[in-house]
Amino acid sequence: xxxVLALLAGVVLGVYLDPxxxxxxxxxxxxxVVAALDAVFGGVRAKLDRIFDDKxxxxxxxxxxxxxxxxxxxxxxxxxxxxLSTGVVVVLGVRxxxxxxxxxxxxxxx
Amino acid sequence: MSASPGDRGRDPSARVxxxxxxxxxxxxxxxPGYADAAARRQEASPSRWRRLLARPVSLVVLxxxxxxxxxxxxxxxxxxxxxxxxxxGLIAAIKQREAETDRLTxxxxxxxxxxxxxxxxxxxxxxxxxxxxxxxxxxxxxxxGDGVVVRLADAAGDKDAVTGAGVGPSRVLYSDLQKxxxxxxxxxxxxxxxxxxxLTATTTIRSxxxxxxxxxxxVTGPYEVAAIGPGSMRDRFEDSPAADLMRSVGRSNGLSFGxxxxxxxxxxxxxxxxxxxxxxxxxxxPSPSGSGxxxxxxxxxxxxxxxxxxxxxx
Numbered sequence: 001x002x003x004v005l006a007l008l009a010g011v012v013l014g015v016y017l018d019p020x021x022x023x024x025x026x027x028x029x030x031x032x033v034v035a036a037l038d039a040v041f042g043g044v045r046a047k048l049d050r051i052f053d054d055k056x057x058x059x060x061x062x063x064x065x066x067x068x069x070x071x072x073x074x075x076x077x078x079x080x081x082x083x084l085s086t087g088v089v090v091v092l093g094v095r096x097x098x099x100x101x102x103x104x105x106x107x108x109x110x
Numbered sequence: 111m112s113a114s115p116g117d118r119g120r121d122p123s124a125r126v127x128x129x130x131x132x133x134x135x136x137x138x139x140x141x142p143g144y145a146d147a148a149a150r151r152q153e154a155s156p157s158r159w160r161r162l163l164a165r166p167v168s169l170v171v172l173x174x175x176x177x178x179x180x181x182x183x184x185x186x187x188x189x190x191x192x193x194x195x196x197x198x199g200l201i202a203a204i205k206q207r208e209a210e211t212d213r214l215t216x217x218x219x220x221x222x223x224x225x226x227x228x229x230x231x232x233x234x235x236x237x238x239x240x241x242x243x244x245x246x247x248x249x250x251x252x253x254x255g256d257g258v259v260v261r262l263a264d265a266a267g268d269k270d271a272v273t274g275a276g277v278g279p280s281r282v283l284y285s286d287l288q289k290x291x292x293x294x295x296x297x298x299x300x301x302x303x304x305x306x307x308x309l310t311a312t313t314t315i316r317s318x319x320x321x322x323x324x325x326x327x328x329v330t331g332p333y334e335v336a337a338i339g340p341g342s343m344r345d346r347f348e349d350s351p352a353a354d355l356m357r358s359v360g361r362s363n364g365l366s367f368g369x370x371x372x373x374x375x376x377x378x379x380x381x382x383x384x385x386x387x388x389x390x391x392x393x394x395x396p397s398p399s400g401s402g403x404x405x406x407x408x409x410x411x412x413x414x415x416x417x418x419x420x421x422x423x424x
């Protein structure tokens with residue numbers, strides 16, 4: 001419950017402050033969002049599995065975002081940025097899908 | 111992936127190979143760290159300060175994630191009008207450049223007229239009139255005369271450019287204009303202009319996407335091909351295969367095609383061609399083979415007598 005409130009607080013904060021993203025960081029924004037979604041759904045599922053761990057959650061989020069950004073950055077430098085971000089999105093997307101399926105099984109037993 | 115030969119003798123359970131990454135990913139999408147952490151917690155409960163600290167930190171991370179979502183959403187929404195703005199800006203830039211080109215072309219025409227006047231004043235009468243005739247024949251000078259106007263227009267009510275129907279034969283194609291122009295030359299035309307763009311020996315009629323370019327300038331329908339030529343030109347053009355084709359296309363697709371006589375047509379001069387490879391021959395009696403082919407650096411055959419000044423146009 002508190003977690004949901006914290007998430008909402010973040011959204012409100014983002015809407016209120018309306019920060020401008022520097023142009024250099026803009027390509028990483030979508031990837032960061034996907035990585036964050038992965039961390040959130042992973043955390044929710046772990047919670048439902050009763051094995052949630054705060055440290056694991058924090059570390060997985062930060063490392064996800066950093067690794068995804070690093071891969072995209074490297075790809076940009078090598079000229080294959082589009083393909084590598086597709087790879088990142090596919091891997092994280094598969095995980096999000098699997099975790100959401102597990103959450104669904106937990107909630108609806110189906 | 112496979113064990114080296116030396117490992118064969120050992121206990122197979124000593125070494126567990128993980129299945130490949132994608133299989134693992136599909137089978138167990140949850141980060142294995144959660145299970146490990148839970149197992150560790152079973153063995154020994156974490157230190158007190160870590161338990162106190164962990165909750166706030168993960169809440170802060172959640173706030174950050176929410177912030178990230180909001181920022182990304184706003185960024186995506188803000189991107190849309192900027193894209194439209196960029197498009198509108200590009201269109202405005204194109205329009206502005208076109209206007210600028212028109213202005214400069216007009217100025218170039220004025221200057222060319224001025225140069226012509228000065229030259230006429232400087233040259234003797236026969237030389238000046240010879241030059242003027244050459245210019246008229248090659249398309250570099252304005253010409254007047256009687257002739258015909260061929261009018262082509264797209265079929266009405268068929269502008270579905272999204273589904274690609276616009277490329278169909280119900281529109282005037284660049285090749286139609288090419289065929290009409292060639293048939294007019296063949297019928298004896300001495301000067302042709304399409305929508306006010308004079309055709310010279312090096313003029314191109316080609317398509318770029320949906321637009322038709324005449325001499326690299328876009329022209330839009332209805333297209334009027336004006337030609338100055340002998341009185342027999344109209345009949346010869348009407349008998350040509352190109353006119354036949356356009357008539358049948360017009361009957362079957364609703365494209366409009368018409369030929370009418372016109373008196374006292376005035377066709378503008380074409381812009382000065384930019385010659386990159388051909389150089390003017392310096393021989394005292396210039397050969398009138400005006401269509402300068404690439405790489406013709408050798409001086410023209412001196413002594414080849416004068417021929418019809420309109421030879422370059424055909």
